[in-house]
Amino acid sequence: MFLLDSPSFPFFCPVCNSVAAVEDTLWQGTHLLADCICKTCRFEFYHTYPTGHGLHFPLAFAKNQPQTFPSPHAGSWFYQPLFDAYYQQKSNTVPVEKKVRRNFDKVIILNCLDYLYGHVLLRLLNAQAHLEATPEIGLIVILPKSMAWLLPDGIAEAWLLDIGFVQLKDRVENLDAFVKNELVRFEKVYISYTFTHPDWNKIDIARFAKVKPFDLEHFSEKPQPITFIWREDRFWLGVVDEFLWKAAFKLKVLRHAKFYFIFRQRQKFLRTAQLIQKKMPEVQFFIAGLGKTGQFPAWLHDRRSENPDAETETAWCELYTKSHLVIGIHGSNMILPTALAAGFIELLPRYRLDNFADDIASAFHDRRHFFLSRVLDMFSSPKLVALHACQILGGFTFLNLNFSEKYKTYQPDSGLSEVYRKFYD
Numbered sequence: 001m002f003l004l005d006s007p008s009f010p011f012f013c014p015v016c017n018s019v020a021a022v023e024d025t026l027w028q029g030t031h032l033l034a035d036c037i038c039k040t041c042r043f044e045f046y047h048t049y050p051t052g053h054g055l056h057f058p059l060a061f062a063k064n065q066p067q068t069f070p071s072p073h074a075g076s077w078f079y080q081p082l083f084d085a086y087y088q089q090k091s092n093t094v095p096v097e098k099k100v101r102r103n104f105d106k107v108i109i110l111n112c113l114d115y116l117y118g119h120v121l122l123r124l125l126n127a128q129a130h131l132e133a134t135p136e137i138g139l140i141v142i143l144p145k146s147m148a149w150l151l152p153d154g155i156a157e158a159w160l161l162d163i164g165f166v167q168l169k170d171r172v173e174n175l176d177a178f179v180k181n182e183l184v185r186f187e188k189v190y191i192s193y194t195f196t197h198p199d200w201n202k203i204d205i206a207r208f209a210k211v212k213p214f215d216l217e218h219f220s221e222k223p224q225p226i227t228f229i230w231r232e233d234r235f236w237l238g239v240v241d242e243f244l245w246k247a248a249f250k251l252k253v254l255r256h257a258k259f260y261f262i263f264r265q266r267q268k269f270l271r272t273a274q275l276i277q278k279k280m281p282e283v284q285f286f287i288a289g290l291g292k293t294g295q296f297p298a299w300l301h302d303r304r305s306e307n308p309d310a311e312t313e314t315a316w317c318e319l320y321t322k323s324h325l326v327i328g329i330h331g332s333n334m335i336l337p338t339a340l341a342a343g344f345i346e347l348l349p350r351y352r353l354d355n356f357a358d359d360i361a362s363a364f365h366d367r368r369h370f371f372l373s374r375v376l377d378m379f380s381s382p383k384l385v386a387l388h389a390c391q392i393l394g395g396f397t398f399l400n401l402n403f404s405e406k407y408k409t410y411q412p413d414s415g416l417s418e419v420y421r422k423f424y425d
């Protein structure tokens with residue numbers, strides 16, 4: 001974190017590379033911007049502060065004419081919405097709700113705003129490290145209201161914006177004045193670096209999701225539920241269907257054609273469940289996630305929702321935490337399911353290879369987690385996915401025994417003979 005009023009780093013002019021003077025700070029929404037003027041060439045520009053993705057992809061842009069200086073490493077997904085918001089004056093004014101739980105003189109601001117759900121969630125997970133590292137400094141979280149159910153205990157304040165994710169591509173018109181009005185209450189204001197991938201080995205997901213992850217010691221207990229993770233904007237497709245999907249995208253008819261791809265995805269999930277059921281009839285099947293298109297047979301319990309509220313989200317988390325496996329297409333839809341379920345099978349599209357593991361939240365403390373975690377190519381057939389699922393469900397108990405502490409003990413009379421007898425049960 002760094003002090004807002006006197007950060008320990010300079011901002012450089014993108015034109016002449018001299019150190020610039022910071023005239024003001026602009027709470028743009030997703031981004032925190034320094035309002036700069038070059039001390040040498042008088043170029044006036046905004047520069048991102050090093051928070052969130054701005055930490056990896058610094059960028060600047062001219063105030064008075066369209067002239068941009070994004071980091072060469074940044075993707076357009078990061079900088080284009082910001083440039084468009086400024087030069088095309090795209091903005092929204094939204095209600096902001098202030099929830100004060102504890103009073104502090106010194107505070108850290110954790111701004112979780114982003115137009116992508118997964119980015120918001122990952123930003124929020126930084127809260128735990130701040131609460132643990134500096135309990136004497138109050139933590140203020142800025143968050144879309146729809147995700148307030150994930151706020152952990154112990155924070156000082158939450159500033160909740162009643163805003164949709166897509167709107168966060170634009171500037172939040174009233175945020176700057178709101179934040180500046182609030183900050184006068186504090187003696188010192190720090191800004192969280194807001195790491196984009198906080199350390200999963202240290203995150204206690206129960207502090208956010210309010211449910212504990214699956215306890216692997218109960219893995220052999222039946223009926224071993226499997227939950228499919230549903231979304232309607234990215235699909236599990238075969239080679240031909242993906243070709244059609246790309247064509248529909250290029251021709252800008254995806255909105256009309258998407259029902260075909262949803263139908264094909266439904267078929268694949270259903271076929272996978274049928275194949276697993278054939279081998280393991282006791283397994284229970286669920287489907288959860290965003291969207292409600294199409295129907296499933298009654299034995300595949302449908303928990304999907306078009307507009308999930310906090311209650312639905314919590315119920316989904318409870319379902320994941322009881323699931324032996326979650327199966328779904330790669331994306332931020334997999335973060336909470338993989339954090340809470342025992343194991344997962346993720347289908348990775350080749351165009352998402354760069355994002356491999358971005359969305360996997362399992363804590364890999366030992367080799368058992370590698371057994372339980374499978375990332376398969378998106379073109380994998382339901383037959384292959386079912387094969388992996390059955391192997392995980394059927395094989396883990398033996399693997400778990402092999403990897404148990406008893407098999408790592410060299411002391412006499414460590415109780416191994418008792419374990420040995422259990423194989424005849």
Ligand SMILES: [Zn+2]
Pocket residue numbers: 013014015016017018038039040041042043
């Ligand atoms: Zn300059």
